[in-house]
Amino acid sequence: MRRRDFLTTAALTGGAWAGLEVGEPAAERSGTETRSPRLEKSPYYEFSSDSKECLIHRHDTPVPWMNLLGNDRFVAWVCHNGNIVESCLINNESNRLTNHQSGYLYVRDADKGDYFLLNWPGKGSFWQSVQGLGYTRITTADLELTVTGTYFVPRDEDVLLWLVSIKNNASRTRNLDTFGLVEWCLGDLYRSTILPGGDFPGLMNNFKRVQYSDRILYANNYAWGTLGQFMGQKAWPYTGFFASSLPIKSFDCDRFLFLGPTGSFRNPRAVQKGVCVSKPAFGFSDFPLGVLHSALKLGAGESQTLVLILGIVRENSDALRIRDKYGNAAAAEKAFRELKDFWGNYVGQSFVVATPDPDTDRLINIWIKYQHRASMLKNLNTGRRGFGVWAPAYGYGGGRASDIREVGNVPCDLELIKENILDYLESPSPLLLESDVDLKWKPPARPEPPMPYPHDGRGLWPYPVCWYVEETGDFSFLETELHPKTTHPWMSKTEPRSVYTAMKGAIEWAQSGLSERGLPRLNPGFGDWNDGLSLISREGKGETIMTAMEICYMLKHCVELAKAWGKSQDAEEWTQQYEHIKTAVNKYAWDGEWYVRAFTDEGNPVGGSRCEEGKIYLEPQAWAVLSGIADEERSAKCLKSVDDLLLTELGPRLCAPYNKPAFDVGIVGDFGPGWRENGGIWNRTTAWTVMANCLANRANQAYEMYRRAAVSNASKNTDRFWLPPYVYPEFYVGTGADFGRGQFQWCMGKTGTMWRAHVYYILGVRPVFAGLLVDPKIPNEWPGFQLMRPFRGATYAIEVTNPKGLNFGVKSMVVDGKSIQGNVVPAYADGKTHEVKVVLGA
Incomplete structure (x- = not known):
């Protein structure tokens, strides 16, 4: 298939499913009813024929619908x-x-x-x-x-x-x-x-x-x-x-x-x-x-x-x-x-997909890319681009480890991701010109609460570096020398300051302060990724299970990178650290049907079956699978618990809501049920859970969860949702009279994770160190899909067909007319376009 033919088929926009000739109709193959395209017209808006414009017919939208121009x-x-x-x-x-x-x-x-x-x-x-x-x-x-x-x-x-x-x-x-x-x-x-x-x-x-x-x-x-x-x-x-x-x-x-x-x-x-x-x-x-x-x-x-x-x-x-x-x-x-x-050019020359779901195609091909890229800013001191705008409600900035994770989720501009990593490692200063913020008089510094432990996410930045090297194959990036005055706590004082030595230092630093049980401690008065868990660790003895799982995820990816780069000693050491934390989590955090979220100073579980409220949290169920901590049996159980206890028509809640203040947990209980961290529906945690379902081979559940939570679905009821249909907000209200209302439009931290969950896990086309993995986890009624993407100096036009109505399993793969073994396409790096034809089957 020639590039222009593919782009015609995909229409760049996700505007229409191409109707691939892949055998019998899905309904006949699977015995189930095929989903009809969900392009319903709203009285407030519609998308243009190329999906690059949202046409708004009424000025009286529930709230003003914003656009970020820059x-x-x-x-x-x-x-x-x-x-x-x-x-x-x-x-x-x-x-x-x-x-x-x-x-x-x-x-x-x-x-x-x-x-x-x-x-x-x-x-x-x-x-x-x-x-x-x-x-x-x-x-x-x-x-x-x-x-x-x-x-x-x-x-x-x-x-x-x-x-x-x-x-x-x-x-x-x-x-x-x-x-x-x-x-x-x-x-x-x-x-x-x-x-x-x-x-x-x-x-x-x-x-x-x-x-x-x-x-x-x-x-x-x-x-x-x-x-x-x-x-x-x-x-x-x-x-x-x-x-x-x-x-x-x-x-x-x-x-x-x-x-x-x-x-x-x-x-x-x-x-x-x-x-x-x-x-x-x-x-x-x-x-x-x-x-x-x-x-x-x-x-x-x-x-x-x-x-x-x-x-x-x-x-x-x-x-x-x-x-x-x-x-x-x-x-x-x-x-x-x-x-x-x-x-x-930006939305059309990177990743283009065509699936039976035109609403999601529109988001993947255009609007998520746009929301993600529009949120980037340039550091005026270094000239490097990277994370800039979190959301209009939260302001602008940079310099957080989570920024690297978010920027790396959408690899449409790899040079931008590289700049963001280096800027984080070398320039913790503000994005403003240093000469403008160097004032003659400064107020006395306010006392900061003690933070003896690194378990606020700052030490977890190495795994997005692994993502970057997987995408580019550029191991030389790891040898990039960093500025000698870089002051992060994980920087080596003896070894040369390179990206890789900084990674090694961060991995060690991220595990400092583990409890006697081998679990990461929470700083007094602070949560982890979920900052609403602010009272679990008043004395600094509380333990976070999500961070333990995310450390394991980081170690797992760094082990793979070290092996691919010939650093066997580092790989062996990190494997031992991974197993140590994995064992601790499975020993102390498994509650019988799901994983608990954390432990208080007194050792009481948060997010466990014995809790009066907030019995289950979403994050540890997803990260248990993503990190490889949960075995097959526990993966199935904890994800089934999500379906039973957290899933709504708009995706899974962050937790089972608290109906009264949770004085032993934190500000999570200060919000009303369904609001923010108290049972709100967060697209980032939804995306993590979609990825976990894909890894657990629960393809139908993964897609259905994704479809429900996508802004294209939530925005169908404008009077309930309130916010624009073209960009992701921070969360949806998860229960009560305001269920489904979007909050804080244009939140960059959600959009990229939803893109990654769909392209890399549902469609299953993602980089590994050996090449381009094709491992779809799709609804059984889909007849197939198409995807075109650049990868390490070549372009890949991938067509997946599903003649038997299955969810996963690659039966055959043909590249440029030649059959290859397995489901990893080599990195040809020859500047050409390669046709990849994949057939699902047992």
């Missing part, structure tokens, strides 16, 4: 109505440019005085929004005008462009006014750290200045503090600017002057009057505005495009340069085409 440096959260929730350079605390009252565009008929707001349709007027890959587009038809605004961040400049097209549908010439509006933040921590989401003015507003020059509004803050430190030590090192491609007729900087004493953002006084005050300002009682008013004249049927430019620079001369660069519609439209090409 270029690895400058990012903006833009809602489906064009409201710019925030924009910032790298960090949304210290370098936030604008606040949430931004992105509004008013269009006014200057002859009649009527006006409308692009972002919010008038009664009976046409309105549609599009959330696309890297852009948000809104179209409104009112007052015999059609206005389309496209918001996007070009790949090469730290700006947000509004490309606005206005068409006169009337049979007469029209004189029109436009008003574009932003609300300045200018590095002010106040809103995010003191009153999150509030509108109370920040103290920094007294030192903010907005002035107009050269058709540009410039905004500065002369009293700035960073990273929560004392404000007022120096000026914010950036300048915000707002410009237009049209001549400026008037402008406003003050909220009161623009809105008027009785006005609102829906009906501001300046728009009603058709003119702004044009008064610069220095010192505010509230966050300052930036409003640009322009005029244009359109003949009957005529259209015109204007460009609004919102950006952040260190020198005013750069603002002039950028204004001139994008100050005409042709240049902005060219930048928009380049942006679409970037995202089209």
Whole structure:
């Protein structure tokens, strides 16, 4: 099969199952009813024919549906109505440019005085929004005008462009006014750290200045503090600017002057009057505005495009340069085409799947890749890319071990994964420029609670390095020398500082502080991956079973890497450590039908059958199988317990919910039943459990669990789910009246794990050190599937057929017309495309 034929079949989008000719229909082969494609239409939205756009038909979604627009440096959260929730350079605390009252565009008929707001349709007027890959587009038809605004961040400049097209549908010439509006933040921590989401003015507003020059509004803050430190030590090192491609007729900087004493953002006084005050300002009682008013004249049927430019620079001369660069519609439209090409290439040139499940194909081929990649940011000090945006509710950052695990889940850009690993190992500093955070005065350090044990996940980063080497086959990466000043606690003081010696140190460090029973201890007042388990270890004697299992998973992968690289002594030592912890877990944590979650200071189990509430937790059941700790019998039992005790129509709960505060467990019991860690449905833990089911050969259960939990399923009931259907949130409410409601949209930590569970475990195509393993675990009604992916310098077009309606088991494999033994395809590394045909059978 040629590449273009495959891409046609797969449609890049997951938009349709190709109808492979693989023998008898699935229903006849398996005796079961074949699932119909689940492409149901919602009254709120639908996806475009190529699945790269979510078309939103109603402005009144239950909550605003956001899109993350950015270029690895400058990012903006833009809602489906064009409201710019925030924009910032790298960090949304210290370098936030604008606040949430931004992105509004008013269009006014200057002859009649009527006006409308692009972002919010008038009664009976046409309105549609599009959330696309890297852009948000809104179209409104009112007052015999059609206005389309496209918001996007070009790949090469730290700006947000509004490309606005206005068409006169009337049979007469029209004189029109436009008003574009932003609300300045200018590095002010106040809103995010003191009153999150509030509108109370920040103290920094007294030192903010907005002035107009050269058709540009410039905004500065002369009293700035960073990273929560004392404000007022120096000026914010950036300048915000707002410009237009049209001549400026008037402008406003003050909220009161623009809105008027009785006005609102829906009906501001300046728009009603058709003119702004044009008064610069220095010192505010509230966050300052930036409003640009322009005029244009359109003949009957005529259209015109204007460009609004919102950006952040260190020198005013750069603002002039950028204004001139994008100050005409042709240049902005060219930048928009380049942006679409970037995202089209990214989602289309890595992994492409075509299965009988078009909803999941759309997520796998496009939207998970997009959500994952859009969340990456660049370290301004090193220039390396990596983890950046966790979720709008949690802010931005990096420098955590879990970041590496999340970035490595979606291997569409291996160079990015490499950069992220090295940046974590060498640069624990913030992503901001070090010169900007080196203030003369610093507040006294707050006392930190003691953390004698490393069992908060920091020492578990080596296994994503194993993933990276499996993907690339590049063992030389392990020899990469690290900066001599790297200060992580696992860094060797005697051996050369390489990635591999750092791995060895981390493996040793991760096992320091094991209890007498051989289980990892919890730090006093802290949980593990589940930080809701904060009171299990008040005295530092509590033990975590999940971390024990994750250490074993790490050791297992590192043993395989060491063997493949000829480090037999390390492999032997790590195998012994693995067996020691495995034995301890099976001895102390097996509860008869499932594994307990942890032990308190007093040795009481958490998540055990003897517990009054919270009898079972999901994580240890998944990790027991993933790590190889559970044998076949125990794997079957603990996964069956998940089915019986935790599974819902939207996937498995994180735990059996607590119905009253759990004072001996932690803040997990402070949430209502079904909320957050108290029985919420988390896609990451679901994905772990799907992988475990696949490894246990429970293919039907794995797929059904995945299908239920996928955002494509949860979002079918928009009035229940609330959140956008194109990206994963942090969790779904797991029980009660709010069951199924999504919480914290755009959570990067969930999306990659769901991608990995589907591609690597359900479809079963994943790298091993020897090559590319093909080990599908699919529903028996599937006739087969197709997948194309790059791997170690070659491309593999894989077609799996299932003529007997089985779940797993490779009967034959043919590569380029030649039969090969087993189910591992060699790494050809020849730059060619290789056809791989796999038949399932006993």
